[in-house]
Amino acid sequence: MDGLQLADIEKSFGGTRAVSGVSFNVSPGEIVALLGPSGCGKSTILAIIAGLERPDRGQITWNGEDLEGMPTHKRNFGLMFQDFALFPHMNVSDNIAFGLRMEGVQGGEIQRRVQQALALVGLPGIEQRDVNTLSGGEQQRVALARSLAPQPRLLMLDEPLGSLDRTLRERLIIELGDILHKTRQTAVYVTHDQEEAFTLADRVVLMNAGQVMQVDTPQAIYHHPASPFVAQFLGLGNLLDGEAQIIDGKPGVRTAIGWLPAAVRPHEKVALLLRPDAVQLAETVKHNTDGYWYLEGELLSYTFRGTTYRAIIDVQGIPLTFEFPSSSDLPGIGGTVRIGFDPQEAVQVFPAP
Amino acid sequence: MKQSRHIFRTTALWIVPLAFLVLFYFYPMLRILSISLGRGEGGLIAPFAEALTSPAQRGIIWFTIWQAVLSTLLTLLFGLPGAYLLARYQFRGNGVVMALTGIPFVMPTLVVAAAFNALIGPRGWVNLALMEWLDLSQPPVEFINSLSAILLAHIFYNTTIVLRMVGDFWSHIDPRLSQASRVLGANNWQTLRQITLPLLMPAIASAALLIFIFDFTSFGVILVLGGPRFVTLEVEIYNQTISLFNLPLAASLSIIQLACTLAFTVFYTRLSIRLSRPLSLRPQRYTQKRLTSWRSRIMAGVILTLLVGLETVPLVALAARSFTTQDQGRSQASLSTQRLTLANYQELTINRRNSLFYVPPTQAIINSLAYASATVVLALSLGLPVAWTLARDRDSVLSRVMDPILMLPLGTSAVTLGLGFIVALNHPPVDLRASPVLVPLAHTLVAFPFVVRSLVPAIRSIRPRLRQAAAVLGAAESQVLLQVDLPLVGRAMLVAAVFAFTISLGEFGATALIARPDRPTIPIMIYRFISQPGALNYGQALALSTILMVTTSAGMLAIERFRIAEVGEF
Numbered sequence: 001m002d003g004l005q006l007a008d009i010e011k012s013f014g015g016t017r018a019v020s021g022v023s024f025n026v027s028p029g030e031i032v033a034l035l036g037p038s039g040c041g042k043s044t045i046l047a048i049i050a051g052l053e054r055p056d057r058g059q060i061t062w063n064g065e066d067l068e069g070m071p072t073h074k075r076n077f078g079l080m081f082q083d084f085a086l087f088p089h090m091n092v093s094d095n096i097a098f099g100l101r102m103e104g105v106q107g108g109e110i111q112r113r114v115q116q117a118l119a120l121v122g123l124p125g126i127e128q129r130d131v132n133t134l135s136g137g138e139q140q141r142v143a144l145a146r147s148l149a150p151q152p153r154l155l156m157l158d159e160p161l162g163s164l165d166r167t168l169r170e171r172l173i174i175e176l177g178d179i180l181h182k183t184r185q186t187a188v189y190v191t192h193d194q195e196e197a198f199t200l201a202d203r204v205v206l207m208n209a210g211q212v213m214q215v216d217t218p219q220a221i222y223h224h225p226a227s228p229f230v231a232q233f234l235g236l237g238n239l240l241d242g243e244a245q246i247i248d249g250k251p252g253v254r255t256a257i258g259w260l261p262a263a264v265r266p267h268e269k270v271a272l273l274l275r276p277d278a279v280q281l282a283e284t285v286k287h288n289t290d291g292y293w294y295l296e297g298e299l300l301s302y303t304f305r306g307t308t309y310r311a312i313i314d315v316q317g318i319p320l321t322f323e324f325p326s327s328s329d330l331p332g333i334g335g336t337v338r339i340g341f342d343p344q345e346a347v348q349v350f351p352a353p
Numbered sequence: 354m355k356q357s358r359h360i361f362r363t364t365a366l367w368i369v370p371l372a373f374l375v376l377f378y379f380y381p382m383l384r385i386l387s388i389s390l391g392r393g394e395g396g397l398i399a400p401f402a403e404a405l406t407s408p409a410q411r412g413i414i415w416f417t418i419w420q421a422v423l424s425t426l427l428t429l430l431f432g433l434p435g436a437y438l439l440a441r442y443q444f445r446g447n448g449v450v451m452a453l454t455g456i457p458f459v460m461p462t463l464v465v466a467a468a469f470n471a472l473i474g475p476r477g478w479v480n481l482a483l484m485e486w487l488d489l490s491q492p493p494v495e496f497i498n499s500l501s502a503i504l505l506a507h508i509f510y511n512t513t514i515v516l517r518m519v520g521d522f523w524s525h526i527d528p529r530l531s532q533a534s535r536v537l538g539a540n541n542w543q544t545l546r547q548i549t550l551p552l553l554m555p556a557i558a559s560a561a562l563l564i565f566i567f568d569f570t571s572f573g574v575i576l577v578l579g580g581p582r583f584v585t586l587e588v589e590i591y592n593q594t595i596s597l598f599n600l601p602l603a604a605s606l607s608i609i610q611l612a613c614t615l616a617f618t619v620f621y622t623r624l625s626i627r628l629s630r631p632l633s634l635r636p637q638r639y640t641q642k643r644l645t646s647w648r649s650r651i652m653a654g655v656i657l658t659l660l661v662g663l664e665t666v667p668l669v670a671l672a673a674r675s676f677t678t679q680d681q682g683r684s685q686a687s688l689s690t691q692r693l694t695l696a697n698y699q700e701l702t703i704n705r706r707n708s709l710f711y712v713p714p715t716q717a718i719i720n721s722l723a724y725a726s727a728t729v730v731l732a733l734s735l736g737l738p739v740a741w742t743l744a745r746d747r748d749s750v751l752s753r754v755m756d757p758i759l760m761l762p763l764g765t766s767a768v769t770l771g772l773g774f775i776v777a778l779n780h781p782p783v784d785l786r787a788s789p790v791l792v793p794l795a796h797t798l799v800a801f802p803f804v805v806r807s808l809v810p811a812i813r814s815i816r817p818r819l820r821q822a823a824a825v826l827g828a829a830e831s832q833v834l835l836q837v838d839l840p841l842v843g844r845a846m847l848v849a850a851v852f853a854f855t856i857s858l859g860e861f862g863a864t865a866l867i868a869r870p871d872r873p874t875i876p877i878m879i880y881r882f883i884s885q886p887g888a889l890n891y892g893q894a895l896a897l898s899t900i901l902m903v904t905t906s907a908g909m910l911a912i913e914r915f916r917i918a919e920v921g922e923f
Contacts, residue, residue: 085533
């Protein structure tokens with residue numbers, strides 16, 4: 001199997017388990033995002049891949065070769081740190097040349113490749129600058145250039161945009177994607193921000209509490225979350241406890257807001273997800289739409305978010321969150337809202353946790 | 354207007370400390386040096402010419418320099434692994450390790466000499482054991498009066514400087530810098546040489562300078578452990594003053610020693626400006642990890658054994674020796690005849706020879722504690738305003754001039770300083786003849802650089818934001834001082850206080866010249882016992898050394914309890 005493969009990785013620090021049972025693979029040329037809340041073990045996985053930490057259990061292979069016991073500096077992997085970790089006692093050029101010198105690349109060639117790397121990240125001609133005088137965005141690019149210059153077979157990026165402000169982040173994420181795709185760089189990208197992960201990654205490994213929750217394409221993860229946790233992490237927060245109940249021969253789930261049709265086994269206890277993004281105001285539902293389901297509630301609050309309104313609606317005592325296009329005609333707070341949805345799109349059930 | 358007020362305030366803060374330095378440092382030093390040089394028959398130049406041209410004196414200067422360089426390098430080599438361990442790993446008892454390794458630093462040279470004697474001297478534990486097991490009639494280890502004894506004692510003394518200064522700095526350096534280097538293909542050795550050491554350089558340079566100055570002006574260690582074969586400038590100054598009474602030569606050697614110290618300090622200041630770079634320091638909780646793998650545990654075990662071994666075994670040997678009988682004849686000395694006894698301590702309270710100068714040990718302890726307390730008060734009240742202005746106006750001309758000058762007492766020969774006190778302060782304008790005040794004054798001079806050095810970083814670490822926040826919340830300047838600054842530097846003041854206290858407890862060179870015979874300190878009493886022959890006196894010296902050791906250790910443990918808060922904590 002080509003590329004990187006992690007099998008059943010486990011690691012504890014002083015009695016607390018940081019990661020366990022982590023398995024996934026990264027194919028050549030693929031960008032995989034490790035996505036999860038902070039403290040979920042993402043950075044530990046990077047440290048283990050880089051060889052900075054040894055796993056307690058499990059196997060890491062590259063192109064089928066076991067990496068066990070191979071020291072960090074022989075792996076030819078790149079790692080870009082969250083605060084960039086630029087060497088403060090070296091200028092830009094020396095920072096970028098560091099990996100090349102370690103490889104034994106010679107003088108003129110080093111200079112050429114430093115220039116090449118700086119051109120790639122869009123900062124030509126700053127070789128002699130002191131790294132301590134660079135702006136946040138420049139530091140980020142120099143760090144990227146330093147990681148790319150030795151042409152690592154795998155590049156890892158640990159929250160590389162975490163310390164930058166939002167506008168800069170949005171611009172750099174796109175540039176970063178361009179650079180990685182242009183060089184067909186195999187990469188693992190660690191982030192807690194789903195937008196970054198979805199923008200950049202071919203596949204996403206979603207983690208929580210040291211375990212892998214789901215591995216799939218961004219689209220598949222968003223539309224078919226594998227568990228209530230994944231749904232919640234993606235901001236799909238309407239989760240209701242329920243029990244399977246067959247009415248008129250149709251399978252469905254009885255919840256606090258009433259019975260909703262869903263594919264379940266009899267008597268199963270489930271968690272039901274009502275997707276906030278798959279409903280619409282009842283008056284906008286076309287008349288001839290079959291199988292639509294309707295709910296009514298009181299508008300508790302709403303926030304304007306540019307392209308959408310995010311509204312909280314009290315449905316039979318349960319506050320639920322929904323998104324409507326910002327062109328929608330919402331009543332005032334306290335007004336009654338009727339929503340309609342196709343249960344096949346909007347309702348998803350998980351076995352009760 | 355504002356500018357002139359600021360200058361006025363800065364000057365006001367400097368006046369008292371400056372007056373103190375002028376009166377009790379520069380004036381006595383100038384007096385003794387001018388008197389000494391005035392006595393020479395060949396004028397002012399002749400003694401300098403002698404000091405710099407005679408092969409004997411040049412040999413002494415050369416030896417002083419190279420033994421100091423060698424001692425400094427060895428101390429760094431010995432201390433850096435320990436600094437690494439304490440900086441990068443979090444383990445139980447690291448506070449205890451810091452405290453234990455700090456104890457030697459404040460031990461008087463006489464105690465250290467006695468301790469090494471008790472361990473590997475002709476009648477020390479090692480030789481006793483070897484003689485017994487191998488059935489030898491002569492002690493097999495000849496350690497005293499050798500260069501190795503000097504080097505080992507210097508390492509013993511100064512390792513804690515490396516642990517504290519380099520270790521503390523190291524513990525705040527982001528470990529991701531060296532991780533980045535390893536990911537980029539550098540092995541551990543390349544990472545150490547190209548990343549870690551260059552980043553540590555400012556701290557290493559500071560530690561090396563301090564260690565070098567201590568070794569360069571080394572006196573007691575050379576005198577007691579080196580024997581007559583090894584002579585440093587300080588020892589030669591002592592010899593020329595006390596034994597040969599060649600004051601002109603002694604004075605010129607004193608000046609040469611001072612000039613060297615000043616030159617090193619200026620060189621260091623230049624260097625430290627070039628070496629320092631903006632580093633984002635990180636709190637220890639991000640930089641330290643636990644000892645999890647067996648490899649790291651073995652490494653820690655080896656380093657700690659060597660470190661704690663060298664730093665405590667001699668002192669333990671000393672304490673153990675003070676509780677055993679001292680044999681009269683060499684032939685009877687053996688392990689099996691050693692008995693546990695309190696005789697050495699009991700003997701301290703008996704005036705066997707009906708000596709006029711007999712002082713019960715409790716009185717010496719009380720004297721020492723009183724002098725030390727006075728030193729603390731003096732050193733802190735003088736050091737605080739100085740540290741304040743140095744920290745605030747780091748770039749002002751006054752600060753840049755005063756910074757190296759404040760270090761001068763460290764490089765000054767204690768013998769010269771003591772003599773200076775005697776000749777300068779015994780007649781108007783300042784008549785303190787035989788006054789007990791002289792001792793804490795001299796101790797304050799020696800403690801002053803330490804006090805300033807411990808306070809400046811703490812004051813600098815108070816972010817201006819905090820002051821601005823307090824001001825915005827309505828605090829007047831005096832309230833800001835009382836409510837924000839003082840609580841934040843409180844711990845550093847405590848550390849400085851304990852430094853001053855322990856330095857005063859252990860000071861010997863100057864005290865020997867200026868203390869009144871009826872008011873000896875503990876080190877003076879130890880010296881009295883040590884310089885008299887006989888096992889009984891040796892035993893009492895050991896007992897008193899042990900008492901001094903316990904007193905200073907208690908002070909060091911107090912330092913550890915109140916160690917300055919981490920960078921980034923405020």
